Amino acid sequence: MLNAEFTLQRQGGEEAFPLYLAAAQTSGSDLVSQRSTAAAIASDNNNAVLAATELWLTQNPKASQAYPVRFQALLVDEQFQQAQALLIQARTEEVPLSFLPAFVDQQARNIDATTQLQTILAAPELEGALYVELAKTHLDFLEGKSQKILTKIDALIEQSPDNEIESLIVIKAFSLQKTGETELAQTTLEAGEQDYPDSQRIFATLLDIMIENGQTDKAIAKFESADLSPFAQQQIGLSMGQLLLQQGERQQSIQVLKQLPSRGGLSHQIHFILANAYHEDGQQEKALQTLTRVFGSLSWNASELLVKWLYENGQPERINSIIIQRTGLDDEPGHVIGVSDLHEQQQRPDLSLELLSAALLAFPNMDSVRYKRAITYDQRGQWQAAIKDLRLLAQKHPDDASYLNALGYTIMVRDPVNIDEAIDLIEQAYELDPEDPAIIDSLGWAHYLRGELDTAAALLNQAWNIMEDAEIGAHYGEVLWQLGQQEQARRIWRTSLELNAQLPTLRQTLEKFEPTLLDQE
Template sequence: MMNLRHFPLLLSLAALAGSVAAYGLSDSVNPADNAMPAGAESVGPLDRAPAGLTADLVYNLLVGEIASQRGEPWMAFAHYLRAAELASDPGLAELATRSALAANDIGAADQAVRLWLRLAPEALSAHLIAAHVAVLWGEQERALAHLQQVVRLAGLAGQEGFLQVVGLIATIEPLLHRMELMRALVAEDPENPSAHYALAMVAADARDYTAAIAAVRRTIELDPDWDRPRTLLVRLLLGVGQRAEARSELEAFVHRMPDGDAMRMLYAQLLVEEREFSDARNVFERMLQNAPKEPDVLFAIGILSLQLEDLEAARTYFERLHATGQRRDDAAFYLGQIEESLGEPAKALAWYGKVGGDNAVDAQMRIARIHALDGHLDEARAILRRLRDAAPEHSAPLFLTEAELLREQGETELAMALLDEALEAHPGDEELLYTRAIHGVKQGRIDWLERDLRAILEANPDHADALNALGYTLADQTDRFQEAYGYIERALAIRPDDPAFLDSMGWVLFRLGRYPEALEYLQRAYEMMPDGEIAAHLGETLWVLGRRDAAWRIWDEAIAAEPDNEVLLRVIDHFRHSRRTPGR
């Protein structure tokens, strides 16, 4: 009687024997994909049945398969290797090689890949993996020989062999050996631009930027019309701080190849970083001529038009973007902002109502603001409350928006009560604490400001804005000047080029009677940010230093730009009677 315990195994053997001609082993097992060098193709189905199908062969095939499925790569290697030897089949040798690598057994992998190469000496992937194994053994010459075969065989197949070996060489340690191996490989074909490009990539990965730049320049000499090396050259030059040279390379290429969009995109990005927005927009507009419905280009031109305060142009580009059917949420959101800026609240509401996705909450907040400005504060608050319920993860910024709307409408007590409620829901939230502190000082409650800012600093001693706000308020509204100086000094150490912090330092030095020092800080702040409050402080400092005409020049310039600045108006009114200029 048949032993039923063996029945499933016998069925498996029968199935294997009956279908071995079409048996795609790699469809069910590929144990070392993650261990393989880049460019090594995976095993495909066997083209034919292993020669001389025997019980021993079937047994080793089946056990190798089961071991792979059970995550036992070393056992899989042993049985696949035996099967490959019995059948003289390179596909099975490849499976043995991959299993050995999955088991991290380099010796086994070496044994298997040698068999694979004996059975298929022209297999590109076998040479690539053999090079990988040689690298792991530290046998650079042997690795080079196999890589040379990879380049040759890839060329015969119409592929680019040099670029296939880059990923493998990048695994070699130390870095010096990478460059030695790649240079030896390039020396075999010194006029091949791909060889030098591959060398540039290896050098860049090894952070040898001088060698990388030299190699990519040689690539460009050999193939002037190839975009990718020029893109790499520009990025390398930018990476080493040679921005002027990078720009020169871009401009030369764009002039010679006006339709090279990859380089034009890089050029436009560089112009944006240099804050040359008008020129950047011109570059994108040129790109748009070739692809008038390209959404990313339309979006970029729209944003640049906003940066240039060209609202009509921005509207046109975002309308075109919306019409493409792509990035519709982005387009609708910015169109809402544009109509809002142009004094068209009804049109803004219509666009904001179409916004979904990541900008949906911001759009609803803008809708609430429009209703508040239109005198419908209750409706605005209802929108924000519904949003807090629907999107609790945005609760804190929604509280902040509502508090700001209340303050703008003169409802300061309601704003403070709301911030109290917000901090009960979000205790310790730095932005809520900071906002409540600023609201407090505007109501003359310096004690509230100190309470909240000190709570922030207790949790985060390097919160620069809290340090500056506390220091400036103490300098401006108390006689605790030395204490204020300490806070501002700490803030300025964290952000030494912040014009608001420079203004605070200038003002506390003024209050301490250190007028020449105060003048230096205030002049720097005003040059960086010609703000009305900074102008008030700077003018006052110039005045006490006896430079009254200079003080009036600053004040006149500032009041022309900000005629409603309360601090500036108060200072000007205070000194108006002392002006010596005729007519005052």
């Protein structure tokens, strides 16, 4: 055990688990098996969890802590019959299945899991077990079976311990609301609030139902007068603001969201919804100013929405300066690249290139932005500028195969006078990464340009087999055509058209060799 403990601290659960399991088997102690299970969980190895919990329950079938851990592991391993047998064993051993209702809630977004749980809990041997019936009710709630819930919910409330009643009151209220019993839904929650005055879940649900029942002002006043922690204010207020906005009550949504604490874990979500409320209320400048404060997991969503709104307002020239400012605050070059793409979708390549250049002026070490600018230059026919950017990247990263290949390929197709240098760069890239299909494609095309058709065909076939890509297909088909294998070339080109029919390289190749394929689109 000491050896296992030291190993756990020094090398982690994966190395320690076999030592714990051996100690558990040797000692026959369920306490050691419990520790073995903890090590298995730390190792993030589902098979280890199954082995540890099997031994634990063999030694002590009434070990209540083992059941939820093993149940989860069996579901992950898709051993559904064994999971059902485990619950039946727990009932036989008179072990409460109190983990089941919360477990169902955790799977709320996983349709496959909830479907399997319905089947597992339907076993006749589990019929009537309180926590099984509670779990079934939670599943019915997730599936919107309001009438079915209302036939049994009162009896379950009578039988259930206090820690389960709070969620049952909420389920009952929602079910009544869905079946049109709006007043009874509200009074159910009001009565629940009397019995459970500290329940934020009942309080939040009551506010939502009051809003749905047309009592918006009363709900807002109740929220504003409540004694809540800053996080609870954010959590409940955000939900209210979203619901009010969905109900078309923009001013009330703004009223609620504006007063929420500006700092905390939900601040970005609050500002995002508030910006949308301002936008729908016609307060465009406030909407934009609020949206610029959104970062975190919603950062790109905010940038994308900024672009959308400013294009709709006929003010796309304002976009780039805002995005540069946001990039500095968020240190995220992906915003620049993403907005550059959005400019191109709006047929404003000038703004796309302007943004990339401004970003590199402000943040010269953003290599991904420089690479994007090189590609943009090349697409606009400014290949000398593209090569200049690619040279900078290759010099800065001499061991980066992708940069060497990009520079070599661009020189090869845009500046064939320097084809020897181009091929040398591509061969360096190939030595660094001989499995990259883009590099293999470049090398194959280099051999084709040298007139070495058989070598070119072999390399392009290798690239195509690794990744069916429209540009690789354009090159491969051309080489096959020159080798007299026209039908195989047509087959490759047809597949390439399905992959990307608008790729300029592919279309130019087909216009030259087989334009009838373009007519068949």
